[in-house]
Each structure stands twice: as structure tokens, then as C-alpha cells.
Amino acid sequence: MENLKVPTMAEFMAEGKQPEVLFWVGCAGSFDDRAKKITKAFVKLLNKANVEFAVLGTEESCTGDPAKRSGNEFLFQMQAVTNIEVLNAYEVKKIVTACPHCFNTIKNEYPGLGGNYEVMHHTQFLKTLLDEGRLTVEGGQFKGKRITFHDPCYLGRANNVYEAPRDLILKLEAELVEMKKCRRNGLCCGAGGAQMFKEPEKGNKDVNVERTEQAIEVKPEIIAAGCPFCNTMMTDGVKATNKEAEIAVMDVAELIANAQDL
Amino acid sequence: MEYLPNILFAIALIAGIGYFVMNVKKLVRNIKLGKDVDVSDHKSKRWNNMAMIALGQSKMVRRPISGILHVIVYVGFVIINIEVLEIILDGLFGTHRMFSDVLPTSVYGFLIGSFELLAALVFVSVIVFWFRRNVIKIKRFWANEMTSWPKNDANFILYFEMVLMTLFLIMNASDVQFQAMDSGNIISQHIASWFGNTSTETLHITERTAWWLHILGILVFLNYLYFSKHLHILLAFPNTYFGKVRPKGQFDNNEAVTKEVKMMMDPNVDPFAAAPEGAETPAKFGASDVQDLSWVQLLNAYTCTECGRCTSECPANQTGKKLSPRKIMMDTRDRLEEVGKNIDANKGEFKDDGKQLLDDYITREELWACTTCNACVEACPVSIDPLSIIMDMRRYLVMEQSAAPMELNNMMTNVENNGAPWPYNQMDRLNWKNE
Numbered sequence: 001m002e003n004l005k006v007p008t009m010a011e012f013m014a015e016g017k018q019p020e021v022l023f024w025v026g027c028a029g030s031f032d033d034r035a036k037k038i039t040k041a042f043v044k045l046l047n048k049a050n051v052e053f054a055v056l057g058t059e060e061s062c063t064g065d066p067a068k069r070s071g072n073e074f075l076f077q078m079q080a081v082t083n084i085e086v087l088n089a090y091e092v093k094k095i096v097t098a099c100p101h102c103f104n105t106i107k108n109e110y111p112g113l114g115g116n117y118e119v120m121h122h123t124q125f126l127k128t129l130l131d132e133g134r135l136t137v138e139g140g141q142f143k144g145k146r147i148t149f150h151d152p153c154y155l156g157r158a159n160n161v162y163e164a165p166r167d168l169i170l171k172l173e174a175e176l177v178e179m180k181k182c183r184r185n186g187l188c189c190g191a192g193g194a195q196m197f198k199e200p201e202k203g204n205k206d207v208n209v210e211r212t213e214q215a216i217e218v219k220p221e222i223i224a225a226g227c228p229f230c231n232t233m234m235t236d237g238v239k240a241t242n243k244e245a246e247i248a249v250m251d252v253a254e255l256i257a258n259a260q261d262l
Numbered sequence: 263m264e265y266l267p268n269i270l271f272a273i274a275l276i277a278g279i280g281y282f283v284m285n286v287k288k289l290v291r292n293i294k295l296g297k298d299v300d301v302s303d304h305k306s307k308r309w310n311n312m313a314m315i316a317l318g319q320s321k322m323v324r325r326p327i328s329g330i331l332h333v334i335v336y337v338g339f340v341i342i343n344i345e346v347l348e349i350i351l352d353g354l355f356g357t358h359r360m361f362s363d364v365l366p367t368s369v370y371g372f373l374i375g376s377f378e379l380l381a382a383l384v385f386v387s388v389i390v391f392w393f394r395r396n397v398i399k400i401k402r403f404w405a406n407e408m409t410s411w412p413k414n415d416a417n418f419i420l421y422f423e424m425v426l427m428t429l430f431l432i433m434n435a436s437d438v439q440f441q442a443m444d445s446g447n448i449i450s451q452h453i454a455s456w457f458g459n460t461s462t463e464t465l466h467i468t469e470r471t472a473w474w475l476h477i478l479g480i481l482v483f484l485n486y487l488y489f490s491k492h493l494h495i496l497l498a499f500p501n502t503y504f505g506k507v508r509p510k511g512q513f514d515n516n517e518a519v520t521k522e523v524k525m526m527m528d529p530n531v532d533p534f535a536a537a538p539e540g541a542e543t544p545a546k547f548g549a550s551d552v553q554d555l556s557w558v559q560l561l562n563a564y565t566c567t568e569c570g571r572c573t574s575e576c577p578a579n580q581t582g583k584k585l586s587p588r589k590i591m592m593d594t595r596d597r598l599e600e601v602g603k604n605i606d607a608n609k610g611e612f613k614d615d616g617k618q619l620l621d622d623y624i625t626r627e628e629l630w631a632c633t634t635c636n637a638c639v640e641a642c643p644v645s646i647d648p649l650s651i652i653m654d655m656r657r658y659l660v661m662e663q664s665a666a667p668m669e670l671n672n673m674m675t676n677v678e679n680n681g682a683p684w685p686y687n688q689m690d691r692l693n694w695k696n697e
Contacts, residue, residue, distance in 0.1 A: 006695045025691070027682040036694040057692040061681030069634050070670045071548065071656030073516040075678060077523040108512035113520065153635040158511025184640050188577040193634030197673035197683055201631040204582030211577075 004043050008057040009090045019054040021125070022092045024106065026099035027062050028228035034235065035228035041257035042098050042122050048262060049135040053096070059086050063105040066194040077113065080105075084115035098122040098253060100154035100227045101192075107159070121155055123165040123226050123252050130171060139173030140259035147174045147255070148220040150211065150234060151186035152227035165226045165252045172259055177218045187211045189233035196229050212237025216247070223249045271353035271477075278481030285488040289564060292602040296557030304507040311645065316502040321643040325571070328394070331387040335423070338384035339495065342430070345377050349477050359440065371445025378434060378449040385427040392420045402570030405579075407589035412568055415490045422483050426476060433472035436465045494567035498644040501565040504558045505645030510636045513653055518545035519661075548657025551618040552598045555654060562646040563595035572638035572648055578631040585631035587638035587648035593623035594651060620655055629655050630667055 012019050023046065028035040046053050064079030087095075095117045097103050107119035120128075129135040147169050155161045162183045169176050181187045190200065190207025200206060212234055215223050223238070225231040228251075235249045250258075301308075314320045319336060323329035348361045357363075362370045395403045395416060403416070434440055435453035447454070457465060487493050494501075522544070525531050549555050572587035573579050579586050597619045605612050620626075632652045639647050659665045666674070673683045681688045 004695055006692070008692070025694075027684070030691045030694060031682060031684055031686045036697065039694055055692065058689050060691055061688065062677045062683060064677070066683050067674055067677050068513060069653075069656075070666055070674065071653065071658075071660035072666070072674055073519040073547065073657055074523065074661060075674055077515065077519050078526075079677065079681075081523060081527055104509075104511040108509050109515060112515045153633070153637075154511050157636045157640050159509050185575070185637075187580075188633045188635035188637065190577060190633060193632050194670055194673065195633050198630075198667050198669040200581075201578070201583045201585070201627055203578070203631075207577045207581050207633065210581050 004040065005047050006043055007054050009054045009059070009092075010057070012054050013090060018091065018093075020052045021094045021096050021120075022087070022090075023053045023055050024063075024095050024097035024099075024102050025055055025060060026097055026102045026228070029098055030060070032228060032232070034231060038098055038228060038231070038251040038253055041251065041262070042126075042253040044257050044262040045126060045129075045135060045253060048260070049129045051129070051134070056086065056090075063102045065101040065105045066197060068105070068109070069192070070194040076109075080110055080113050080115070084110055084113055087115060087117065092117055094118045094120070096120045096122055096125040098226075098228070098251070100152040100158070101229070104154040104158050121161055121164065121226065123155075123168055124161065126253065126256060127164045127167055130168070135256075137168075137171050137256055137259055140261070142172040142174045142222070142255060142259050145172075145174045145222060146177050146218075146220045147172075147222045147224050148177050148179055148215055148218050149182070149224045149226075149252075150179070150189065150215065150230055151183055152225065152230050153186070153188050153192050155226055156186055157184055165224070168252050168256060169224055172255060174222075174255075177220060179214045179218055181214055187214060189227075189230040189237075191229035191233045196232075206237075206240070208233035208237040209240050212241055212243075216241060216243060220247060222255070223247060224252050224255060225249060226252050265356070268354060268356045274478060274481060275350065275353070278484060282484050282488070285485070288602060288606075289488060289493075291605075292598050293557050293560045293564065295553050295598070295601065296555050296560040297553075299556040299558055301504050301558065307507050308503045308505075311505060311507070312499055312503040315505075315643070315645060316498045319643075324643075328391075328569075331390055334380070334383045334387045335391075338380035338387075338427075341380055342377050342384075344373065345430070346477070346480060349473070353477065359437075362440075362443070367443060367445050371443070371447075374434065374440075374446035375448045378431065378446065381427045381430050382449045385424060385431075388420050388423045388427070392417065392424075395420075402574045405570060405573055405586060405588070407573075407586055407592055408568070408570075412491065412592070415492075416568070418486070419490065419492050422479070422486070426479050426483065429472045429476040429479060433469055433476055436460075436468040436472060438462060438465055438469075491566065491568045494565050494644060497561065497565040501561055502645045504561060506639070506647055506650075510639055513650075516547065516657065518547060546658075547661035548659070549651070549654035550620040550658045550662070552594060552601055553612075554658070555594070555651060559647070559651055559654075560594070560598055562648075562651075563591050563598060565644055566591040566595065566646055567644075568592060569643070571641040571643065572646070575637040575641040577633055577635060577637065583628075583631040584625065585628045587652075590624060590628070590648045590651055591646060594619065597623050620658065624655065626659065626665070629659065632656075 025039055029039040061083055062079055063083060064076035067079065068076035095106060100121060103119055103121045106117060130137060149165055149169060151162065166176060188207060189211050223234050225234055231249055231251060238244055238247050238249055319333050322332050351360050352358060394400050431450050431453055434447060434450035436457060441447055441451065441454050546554060552560060568588055570588050576585060576587055601612060604615055629652055634649060636649060639649055676683050676685050680686060
């Protein structure tokens, strides 16, 4: 039995306190079996660093990102306005999330609808914890391992965050290898724009397989991701290319947590 | 009769510039068919973008081979235009190399010398461009949307440039006075040596012919712009200024929708009240035709020079899907031109022609293949945003036509009912904690 401390905003409010940061878990992080592991890994790190955080729990709802990218601006704005009401009622100032889609939506698209918060991707947040000495990390099992990082579109190109996840991987004393297409030229995993929820259009290949093949070219032992959807797509890509035995797909938070055997 | 050449020159100049101005007015009118959008924000960032991206070519050189060659042609184009100024003044006043009388020989020689050097470099670069397109057949120049006109258009431009540069160098080489000055003729002296035994009279005729063809060629080329993809040489500047300054991931929040959503959330609004007298009809959501797009998006379409960097970076296109961001821009321009011609033919009024951008130009299959990854936007060397057009058209499909793919409808129903794209109960959102 794991012993995770996951207080809710409601509990904080009942005690008349404000947490340091709100952890926005997101739909994938809450419901997807693979992504739940990322959520837990991140929580373990927050617990370890004694971060006073809270989640919304059952008061959280989809940010509206997949609806917006599908073209359903109505549904998006209904979701956004509802979420903003909850967040503002709790007087939330700072939000961290392990999903680049939630990150982008809350950071960029909520302000226009009345929701103004400082929003951080979990890799950025972990980086500050390390920089401030609240969390220490040693290479552990990943020392010297070949790791390549797949840039999530909504973290990288969409918001110009390229270095935080890489800095974390380097802290593991791992060998960070870059794919030919990386950073602002990174190829999409194929899940964005609500493609996650539909079959792709007719073509000659799946985007995630193409991206996985680009990763395989640099012979990594681990493909690191920073997005639950990229994680799923790359995991499927690794399976489709029969490389499951050689290549693991892991979130950066999992790497940091596993390195310390959390 | 003494002034005949001057008069002919003035007529050619007025006709050339006049026709161009007329077409520019048409261009501006067509762009203004788009919806108004506020671009008065971030002034310094916008100026900076224009300086870096258009003037400084910062995104061109990300692909070093085509980038550096392009910089040569671009610098050549800008600098050699100083010489065009002299040609125009000579033509109007019947003088010969007016600047050589005004400037010290060394300065004049330095200027012409640099023009000659650039002309030769431009010539070589353009030949390499032609090879890349027609012999090496680089993939992005041969994609599906590169039908005969786009391919010919690209080659015509290259031929124009080759001919203009050749004429400029021949003009200098056959200019006896200029060669005698022996300053600045770094390239043309070698060409002049080919004319070794030619009589002065023939040389004079050659020089005059090259001079006239060169300036007439420039005027023709100027007027060719409006009909070709080459408009980017002018529009890249406004386009990079008006281009997106927000983070790429930030899509605009549709204001018409915000109005409706606020009304729905307001407990004081009577949902059954009749619309007040004179109320505007609710705005159309999204875009099905060019008039529904913003004028910046239409400017984008005219700016596109069909280089195809967007398409070559597109994940959907790379994996064989129909979507090509370049085609989105080409279709938008083609439809806009069609609408413009319709307006011209109907005395300033657009008459419904039973066509629209959606379906008649851009298919739904293309629109639904987009992953919104912004690779096309990142790749564009002149800040064109094909993704914004794709999004506006998806909005029309979903909000006006309820025509999303079935799986997306399921996803949206889930978001609406239980706050997640999958059918899980919102009350179970924290269950992971104890699993």
C-alpha cells in the first residue's frame, strides 16, 4: 500500500489555508491507467520535497482542450468558464500540471475568459525544486543510460519550453541523445488536435510510428516524454515496431522518481 | 524628335507603374473582404519580427542551402534597385549614367562593381534554384498541389531573373564609356572582351537594346507579381508585422461564442425572451468561405510563395494524408481571387456563385487530418499561419453544421456530460490516489 498524501483544495479551505500550488491532474492523469502512474510519480516527488500542494479532485473537469481543437468553441468555453469559477473561488494563484495540453489551455486561453494564474509544466516545477535544493536527485539506475526526449508540441513549439525536461534528464547523469527532429523541429506524436480520440485519416503510415522510427534511429534505451498522450502514442509506436524489449517509454517525472527508488 | 526616347520612356514608366497600382488596389480590396481583427497590440514586438524575419531573413537560413542562396537573391534584388533609380532618371532626362557625373569615379565604380558582383551571384543562385526544382526535383516542389501553373510560375520567375541579370551585365559590357572609365566593371570587363572586334556603332546599339529591355523587363516583372506567387517580395514585410505574436499554442477565443456563453451562464437572462428590436443576427461561427476569415489570414494567402516548407514539416502530410498546409494557403488565395473577379464582373457586388472555400477547394478530409502541432507555422519563413484557417473551418463544421467525425462527437458528449473525453464519472476523478 502506497502512502500518498493528496489533499484537496476543499480540505485546505476547510482549514483556512492556501496551498503553495494547485496540481491540475487532467483527464488522462486521472483516468488513463498509464498516465495515472505518471501522476503518482509526480505526487511522490511533491511529497518528498514537502511541497504543500492540493488537487481539485472531483471538482476538476476537462479544460476543454480537445473540444477547442476539434472546433467546438462552445463546449470549450463552457468548460473553461466553469473551471475558472472553481479556480477563482479557491483563489488559486499557481498551477502545475503534467499535461502540456492542460498547461497550454490554462496558461494561454483562460486569461481571456477571466482566469489568470501562473501556470507551470511539471518539468519546469521539478526543475525549480531542484534549483532551490528542495529536491535532490542522483543518477541511480539511469546513470549512463541513453535517453532521448520527445518534445510535446504543446510544450515545445506552442510555448517554447525546451530546456526544463532536458535539464532534468541531464541531472540523472544520463546520456541525452537528440533525435534529428527535435526542439522546435520536433515531429508531433500524432495525438494533438483531438486526433487522440479518433482514427487517423487515410494515409500510408501512422504518425506515431514515423516518430518512433525517428527515435529508434538514435538507439535509445528510454524514450522520455512529458505528455500523457505522447506517452501513449510512443508506447504504441514502440509496440508497432517490436521494440518493447529494448526501449521503454517513460515520463520525465517517472525517471526522477524511479532514480530515487520512490 | 529629339525627345522621343524620353517621351516613350515616360509612357512606359507611367503605364507600367499605373497598371501595377491598379492591381495593388484590387489586392487591397480583396484583402479587406476579410473580417476586421485588432492588430494594434505588441507594436515593438511586431516591428522586431518584421526586422528579424522579413528584413533579416532569420527563418530563411534555418535551411542553410536554400536560405543562403535566397539571401543572395534578396540582397541582390534590393541593392540592384539603386541602379534602377539611375536608369529611370537617365530615361526621363535623356542623360547617360547620371550618377557617374555626380559621384566621384571611385564611389560610382564601387557601387556599380558591387551591383555587377551581385548580379553574377544572383544569376548563379537562380541557376541552382532552377536545378533544385527541375533536375534534382526536391520533393516539396513536386507535391500534389504543385500542378502545372504553380510549377510554371516558379520557373518563369527564375527565367525573368536570369534574363534581367544578363541584360544588366551586357548593358555594362557594351557601354564603351563605362568600360573606358575602367572602374567597377569587375564582371562586365570579361564580357566586354568577347566584344573585342565589334564596332563602336554595334556596341552602342547593343548597349541601348540591353538598357531598354532591362528596364522594360523590370516593369513587366513588376506587373507579373500580382498574378504570381512572387508577391512575397512585397507582402513579406506587412505579413511578418501582422503575424501572430502570442504563443503559438494560444488559439483565439471566439468572441461571438463568448457572448453566447456569458448569456447562458447569466441567471438573470430570460431564455425565452424574444430578441430585442433591431438586434444583430448572431455572427456565423467559424469559416466556410474567404469572407469569414480575417484580413490577416487573407494577407497570409497572398504572401505565400509556395515554398512548401510547411508541408514538408507537416506530420499528416509526411505520413501520406491529404492535408498540405501549403494547399490550404493556395486554395484560400485561389478562392479569394475568384471572389474578387466575381465582384469586378458584378459592378462591385458579390453575387453568389454557389461555391465556397469549404468542399469546393478544401475538403473535410484535409481539415480533420491536422494535429494542430504548429510545425507548419514554425516552418514558414514569412509568418503565415495555415493552422488558424484549418481551425476556423473546423469551427464552422462543428458549430454550424454539427459535422464532426463520429468519434469526436462521442468525445465531446463525454466532455459535456462527465467532464472528461472518456466515459468516466467525474466523481471517480480522485480514485487513482487509492489504487
